[in-house]
Amino acid sequence: MSHLTDLPTWAAVGVCSLLLLGAAMTLIGSLGLLRLSNYYERLHAPTIATSGGTILICLASMLCFAVLQSRWIFHELLIIFFVTVTTPVTLALLGQAALYRDRFEERNGVPRKHKPESEKSTD
Amino acid sequence: MRTWFPYPLLTTVLLVMWLLLNQSLAPGSILIGLVLGMVLGWVTLKLHPARSHLHRIGRAAGFLLEVIADIVRSNIAVASIILRAHRFPANAGFLTVDLDLEDENALALLACIMTATPGTAWLEYDRRQKTLLFHVLDLQNEEVWRGTVKRYEAALKEIFQ
Numbered sequence: 223m224s225h226l227t228d229l230p231t232w233a234a235v236g237v238c239s240l241l242l243l244g245a246a247m248t249l250i251g252s253l254g255l256l257r258l259s260n261y262y263e264r265l266h267a268p269t270i271a272t273s274g275g276t277i278l279i280c281l282a283s284m285l286c287f288a289v290l291q292s293r294w295i296f297h298e299l300l301i302i303f304f305v306t307v308t309t310p311v312t313l314a315l316l317g318q319a320a321l322y323r324d325r326f327e328e329r330n331g332v333p334r335k336h337k338p339e340s341e342k343s344t345d
Numbered sequence: 346m347r348t349w350f351p352y353p354l355l356t357t358v359l360l361v362m363w364l365l366l367n368q369s370l371a372p373g374s375i376l377i378g379l380v381l382g383m384v385l386g387w388v389t390l391k392l393h394p395a396r397s398h399l400h401r402i403g404r405a406a407g408f409l410l411e412v413i414a415d416i417v418r419s420n421i422a423v424a425s426i427i428l429r430a431h432r433f434p435a436n437a438g439f440l441t442v443d444l445d446l447e448d449e450n451a452l453a454l455l456a457c458i459m460t461a462t463p464g465t466a467w468l469e470y471d472r473r474q475k476t477l478l479f480h481v482l483d484l485q486n487e488e489v490w491r492g493t494v495k496r497y498e499a500a501l502k503e504i505f506q
Contacts (some may be wrong), residue, residue, distance in 0.1 A: 223447075231392060232489040237421065238474070245360060247420065250424045250427050250428065251427075253427055253428075254423075254427040254430070257427055257430040257431065258430060258443055259428070259434060262437060262439075262466070262480045263435055263437045263482060265466045265480065266423060266437075266465075266466055266480075266482045267427065269367075269460055269461075269463040269466070270362055270420060270423050270424060270427070270463040272460075273420060273460075273461045273462070273463060274416075274420035274424075277416075287501070293368070294368065296365045296366070297366065300358055300362070300366075306457055306460075306461050307457060309457075309460050309461070310453075310457050310459075310467060311455040313460050313466055313467065314456065314467050314468065314469075317466055317467070317468040317480070318468065318469060321468060321469060321478075332439075333439050333441065333478060
């Protein structure tokens with residue numbers, strides 16, 4: 223990648239620190255999967271990678287290519303947008319699956335589902 | 346025109362997005378972009394999305410900055426919780442909040458915001474009871490979390506209704 227040497231020092235420092243910070247966030251997110259103790263807590267760990275990690279790494283890429291002026295920074299904005307929009311779907315799906323199972327097994331510490339009056343009478 | 350392009354704005358955005366992604370204005374790219382926008386417009390029509398009207402765009406910009414600040418803050422907070430998880434186990438728990446947001450798009454946006462801020466996980470929205478069940482990683486003060494969700498709700502209500 224010879225054209226990367228055209229990057230001025232201040233931009234290189236910025237790109238590197240953003241990239242390292244983003245990578246560190248992603249690593250912390252993965253570490254969270256190991257360290258946190260129950261399923262619902264572990265749900266939070268990957269969201270740190272999808273929000274902090276993705277945004278920082280995309281910002282690094284945006285800064286790099288904006289300074290080099292080799293390409294539009296539109297792609298990174300799209301990545302951030304689509305990751306932000308699609309993560310809640312996965313997260314809610316996983317969370318609801320866990321909730322459904324825990325309620326079915328009647329585990330402690332899991333909030334019950336409120337049944338409306340009309341369904342209570344038929345039980 | 347309406348039968349060919351049921352969502353003109355969506356088709357235009359898709360066309361522009363396609364051209365920007367390809368970085369070309371060649372007739373071939375424009376044609377593929379148009380076909381893509383048209384077909385996806387028909388698919389969207391089949392999905393029957395709820396229409397909502399945006400008011401107060403200026404408020405939306407302020408809200409966006411507020412959310413970005415919250416995302417940064419909660420990223421740092423959750424990172425420190427994970428790094429200290431060995432010595433201090435996380436004090437996590439479930440919370441329920443009454444919401445009176447009617448607009449489906451506003452609810453979807455609220456879900457995006459709550460997922461983008463680590464530390465809160467959207468679990469279940471009860472449409473009949475109008476309550477939201479969510480899980481919080483750091484349950485120091487329940488009222489603060491409820492207040493945060495209420496703050497988002499108030500802003501979204503202002504923007505969407």
